[in-house]
Amino acid sequence: MRDSDSANPERRPRGRRRFDDDEPHFLKRGRPNGPAPTDDGPDPETDDTWSTWDDALHGPQPHPHWLVTELAAKDTELGVLKTGKEADVHLVRRGLPGTDRSCLLAAKRYRDPRHRLFHRDAGYLEGRRVRRSREMRAMTGRTMFGRQMIAGQWAAAEFAALSRLWEIGQRYGTVTVPYPVQLRGTELMLEFLGDAEEGRAAPRLAELRPSPTELRGLWGQLVDALVVLARAGYAHGDLSPYNLLVCADRLALIDLPQVVDVVVNPQGREFLARDVRIVATWFAARGLPADVVDPTALTDMLCREAGLA
Ligand SMILES: Nc1ncnc2c1ncn2[C@@H]1O[C@H](COP(=O)(O)OP(=O)(O)O)[C@@H](O)[C@H]1O
Ligand SMILES: [Mg+2]
Numbered sequence: 001m002r003d004s005d006s007a008n009p010e011r012r013p014r015g016r017r018r019f020d021d022d023e024p025h026f027l028k029r030g031r032p033n034g035p036a037p038t039d040d041g042p043d044p045e046t047d048d049t050w051s052t053w054d055d056a057l058h059g060p061q062p063h064p065h066w067l068v069t070e071l072a073a074k075d076t077e078l079g080v081l082k083t084g085k086e087a088d089v090h091l092v093r094r095g096l097p098g099t100d101r102s103c104l105l106a107a108k109r110y111r112d113p114r115h116r117l118f119h120r121d122a123g124y125l126e127g128r129r130v131r132r133s134r135e136m137r138a139m140t141g142r143t144m145f146g147r148q149m150i151a152g153q154w155a156a157a158e159f160a161a162l163s164r165l166w167e168i169g170q171r172y173g174t175v176t177v178p179y180p181v182q183l184r185g186t187e188l189m190l191e192f193l194g195d196a197e198e199g200r201a202a203p204r205l206a207e208l209r210p211s212p213t214e215l216r217g218l219w220g221q222l223v224d225a226l227v228v229l230a231r232a233g234y235a236h237g238d239l240s241p242y243n244l245l246v247c248a249d250r251l252a253l254i255d256l257p258q259v260v261d262v263v264v265n266p267q268g269r270e271f272l273a274r275d276v277r278i279v280a281t282w283f284a285a286r287g288l289p290a291d292v293v294d295p296t297a298l299t300d301m302l303c304r305e306a307g308l309a
Helices: 003-007 133-141 144-172 212-231 268-285 295-305
Strands: 074-083 087-095 102-110 180-184 187-191 244-247 250-253
Touching: 074 102, 102 144, 144 180, 144 187, 144 212, 212 250, 212 268, 212 295, 268 295
Parallel strands: none
Antiparallel strands: 074 087, 087 102, 102 187, 180 187, 244 250
16 A cells, blocks of 8 residues: 555545454454563463553543552453454453452554554654654654554554543543553553453444434434544544444444544544544434434534634
């Protein structure tokens, strides 16, 4: 894929499916891309490792009550939620041995830079400020160091966007994202959204066939969330029914590494318009009436909310 393909938000790269997605492999057993190594390594008996909480960057305060932050906690790999081109998402249980205190986490691990093809590397980097020019040159030249930096940058960018949106969601309640638990290199750990008993991830919007009433409710939630994003100066940048999970009737936004600063990015308006168009197409195809789904009006409104002329 040429960089210019992904630099242009109006054109999807050829050969990719219409929505950003790969086949789901829910809870495939096995560890093709195991946990980030720790000094102690996994316990050979149980395959557990010490919780990586202590040497990670933590999510926003106050930490949710369900989160296990004790240093004596252990992380257990439960399987793969999804493998993708750019990252793999694993299910991890963090629990305090000898107690019933535990929580489920989704560990999103950005791929080894040699083995991934990140379609979001080009256009989205515009307007992202990297102060040190050595790093900027390394990223542009795609040296090994540059690629590693890019992978870490995507994880850091997703962590920062989720942290900001989670805080806004706590205050105003109009946007739902998984709580960003921690960031460590190219690994991001998130609140697991789904059925904790079964370890089953919440369905993606794309997999659902909502009733007309449910469809209207979900559209309303989406519009509210997009307004919050626009007011914060963001476009999702890869919005699709695959990057929206429905958990306990709440529509949650996920997969935000390429979040776009619409004020700084010269193509901010186009990114907003494309996000809207992709989700509006899905809602219209599911039967939401045209007077409710008006992509042009919604894009205009979001541009106004973001302060774009
Ligand atoms: N916090 C989460 N809770 C539950 N499942 C998740 C979570 N984050 C991601 N997933 C699952 O992993 C899939 C891929 O995650 P995503 O962030 O969209 O990465 P990508 O599309 O880049 O591979 C999602 O479609 C969803 O099924
Ligand atoms: Mg995704």
